[in-house]
Amino acid sequence: MRYPPEWTKDVPHGSKVDQFDRGRGELYIKMFCPYNLTDADTLDYVGGLFEASRGDPDVKAVLLDSPFDWLPDTEAEALSTRFGTLWDEFHATPPAVDGLRTLRELRSRQRPLPEGMEAALFDDASFDAIAYIDEGKCGKCASCRERQERAERRGI
Numbered sequence: 001m002r003y004p005p006e007w008t009k010d011v012p013h014g015s016k017v018d019q020f021d022r023g024r025g026e027l028y029i030k031m032f033c034p035y036n037l038t039d040a041d042t043l044d045y046v047g048g049l050f051e052a053s054r055g056d057p058d059v060k061a062v063l064l065d066s067p068f069d070w071l072p073d074t075e076a077e078a079l080s081t082r083f084g085t086l087w088d089e090f091h092a093t094p095p096a097v098d099g100l101r102t103l104r105e106l107r108s109r110q111r112p113l114p115e116g117m118e119a120a121l122f123d124d125a126s127f128d129a130i131a132y133i134d135e136g137k138c139g140k141c142a143s144c145r146e147r148q149e150r151a152e153r154r155g156i
Contacts, residue, residue: 007132015125017100020052023129025059027121028103029066033110034079043095044102046086051099060087 002008020028034045046063053059063083067076104122107113113121120127 006135007128008126009128009131011125017122017125019054020049020056020059020100020103021130022053022056022058022062023131023133024121025049025053025056026062026133027117027129028107029059029062030069031113031117032107034066041106042082043086044097044106046083047090047095047097048099048102048106050087050090051095051097052103053099055087055091055094060084063087 017024028049032045034042037045049059049063064080064087067079067083070076071079100122104118107118112118121129
């Protein structure tokens, strides 16, 4: 697949996506709708993200902040705490799952992603998800400042 040069990184021909960096993790989290997850699905969601990112603390930070984007603060705090507890448990005892396969399967049960986005996220190692996700993040607008302040209050 072809992307604008600013969203493309050089990788050896035939490279596969073998882990989620912060960019892929953030894209996935933003496109996943964690409403009404069963306990088993929550375990798979957090365990899949942990395994796919190899426990990347930047992916954890995005995960813990994500409930505040769509839930009232009280509910968001509880869900964020649940995600954090599971993440920390997986840090002590890594999940025995294929994270990328688990995340793809969870995602397939929701509204489908555009075909190109799914391929970019899971299949195309040349897609620079960090550059894509960081485009437009200024750190100065109200939205960027609010996210940063929330993270600082929560110690992320």
